[in-house]
Amino acid sequence: MSEIRVEGLTKRFNETAALNAVSLDFAAGSFTALLGPSGCGKTTMLRLIAGFEAPSEGRVLFGDELMADPQRQVPPEARGVGVVFQSYALWPHMDVGENVAYPLKARHVKRSEIAGRVGAVLDMVGLNGFESRRIEELSGGQRQRVALARCLVADARIILFDEPLANLDMHLRSSMVDAFRDIHRRTGATIVYVTHDQAEALALADRVAIMSRGKVLQAAAPQEVYRAPANAAVAGFVGRGSIVSGFVVDQAAGTATVDLAGHRFSVRTAGSPLGAVKVLLRPEALRISPEGMPAAVLDSIYRGPVHEVRLALLTPPGQGRGQELLIDSTEAVTAGQRVHVSASDAWIIPGA
Numbered sequence: 001m002s003e004i005r006v007e008g009l010t011k012r013f014n015e016t017a018a019l020n021a022v023s024l025d026f027a028a029g030s031f032t033a034l035l036g037p038s039g040c041g042k043t044t045m046l047r048l049i050a051g052f053e054a055p056s057e058g059r060v061l062f063g064d065e066l067m068a069d070p071q072r073q074v075p076p077e078a079r080g081v082g083v084v085f086q087s088y089a090l091w092p093h094m095d096v097g098e099n100v101a102y103p104l105k106a107r108h109v110k111r112s113e114i115a116g117r118v119g120a121v122l123d124m125v126g127l128n129g130f131e132s133r134r135i136e137e138l139s140g141g142q143r144q145r146v147a148l149a150r151c152l153v154a155d156a157r158i159i160l161f162d163e164p165l166a167n168l169d170m171h172l173r174s175s176m177v178d179a180f181r182d183i184h185r186r187t188g189a190t191i192v193y194v195t196h197d198q199a200e201a202l203a204l205a206d207r208v209a210i211m212s213r214g215k216v217l218q219a220a221a222p223q224e225v226y227r228a229p230a231n232a233a234v235a236g237f238v239g240r241g242s243i244v245s246g247f248v249v250d251q252a253a254g255t256a257t258v259d260l261a262g263h264r265f266s267v268r269t270a271g272s273p274l275g276a277v278k279v280l281l282r283p284e285a286l287r288i289s290p291e292g293m294p295a296a297v298l299d300s301i302y303r304g305p306v307h308e309v310r311l312a313l314l315t316p317p318g319q320g321r322g323q324e325l326l327i328d329s330t331e332a333v334t335a336g337q338r339v340h341v342s343a344s345d346a347w348i349i350p351g352a
C-alpha cells in the first residue's frame with residue numbers, strides 16, 4: 001500500500017513552477033531519495049508533503065486520507081510526520097535529553113515513560129549516555145544525531161529528511177549513512193530523503209527519484225537508475241560515463257547489436273529501432289584488451305585502485321572526429337598510446 005501519494009502536484013512561486021504536475025507513490029516502509037541539481041524542486045516536494053507549503057494544483061494523500069489540495073490543508077503538526085533538516089534546529093538552552101524529550105512532553109506523555117523512550121532513541125543513534133550534555137558541547141555530527149533522535153522519539157510512520165548531511169564533513173557523512181540505514185531497518189518508517197549527493201542517494205535509498213526543473217525524470221531502484229537511465233539527463237546526472245553515438249544493426253528482446261566506430265558489440269536496450277542511437281558506457285564496464293575498438297589515450301589520472309583514462313576512439317578516415325570514452329583501467333597507460341577497448345556492458349539511452 002502506498003503511504004504517501006502525490007498526484008499532479010504543482011507548486012508555483014510567482015510565475016515559476018518549482019514543482020510541475022508531479023505524480024509519485026511512496027510505498028509503506030520504502031526509502032525514497034529525491035535527487036537532483038540545486039533548484040530542481042526537491043525541497044519544495046518535501047515541504048508540500050510535510051505541510052509547510054500548500055499546493056497550487058494537485059493533491060497530497062497519506063493512505064486514503066487527503067492531506068492537501070489547493071482548497072484544504074491539514075496543518076503540519078496534525079500530519080504525524082517527522083522532519084529532520086540540514087540545520088539541526090535544536091534548542092540551545094536545553095540539554096540533549098530535554099531536546100529529545102520535547103515532542104513527548106508536548107504530547108503530555110507520562111514522565112516515567114519519557115526517560116525510557118529518550119534513552120532508547122539515543123541508543124539507536126549512537127549517543128548512549130549523552131542525556132545531560134549541552135548542545136554547544138557537541139560536534140556537528142552529534143548534533144545531527146540528536147535531531148534524528150528527537151524525530152525518532154515521536155515514532156512517526158513518515159520521516160522526511162532535507163539534506164541532513166549537508167553540513168557534515170566527508171568522514172562523518174559516511175558514518176551517518178550507516179546510521180540512517182540502521183534507523184530505516186529498525187523503524188520500518190516510510191522515508192523521503194532529499195539530497196543532491198548521488199553517492200548518498202544510491203547508498204541509502206531503495207528508490208531514487210531523479211528530478212529536474214520541477215519534474216521527476218525517473219523513479220526506480222538505485223541499480224536501475226544507474227544501469228538503465230531513462231534518458232540522457234538521468235544518464236548524465238547519475239554516475240560517471242560516456243555517451244557516444246552508435247548504430248543499431250540488429251535487435252532482439254532486451255539486447256541490440258550496435259556498431260560503434262566499425263566495431264560491433266551487444267548492448268542492453270528497452271527496445272530501440274534500427275538506426276542511430278546514443279549508448280551509455282560506464283567506465284568500469286570498459287577495459288583495455290587485445291581486441292576491440294581501436295583508440296588513442298588522451299590522458300590518464302591515477303585514482304586509487306584504478307587509472308581513470310580518457311580515450312578517443314579511432315574512426316576510419318572521413319568518418320568524423322573520434323568520440324571520447326572514459327574508462328577505469330587497472331593497467332597504466334600514457335597519453336598518445338594506441339590501445340584497444342572492449343565493453344562488457346552498455347545501455348542504449350531511450351529516446352536520445
Ligand SMILES: Nc1ncnc2c1ncn2[C@@H]1O[C@H](COP(=O)(O)OP(=O)(O)OP(=O)(O)O)[C@@H](O)[C@H]1O
Pocket residue numbers: 013014016017018036037038039040041042043044045196
Ligand atoms: N518561497 C519561495 N519563493 C519563491 N521561489 C521559491 C521559493 N521556494 C523555492 N523557490 C524556487 O523554486 C525552485 C525550486 O526550489 P527548491 O528549494 O525546491 O529546490 P531544491 O531542488 O531543493 O534546491 P536545493 O538543492 O538548492 O535546495 C527554485 O527555483 C527556487 O528558487
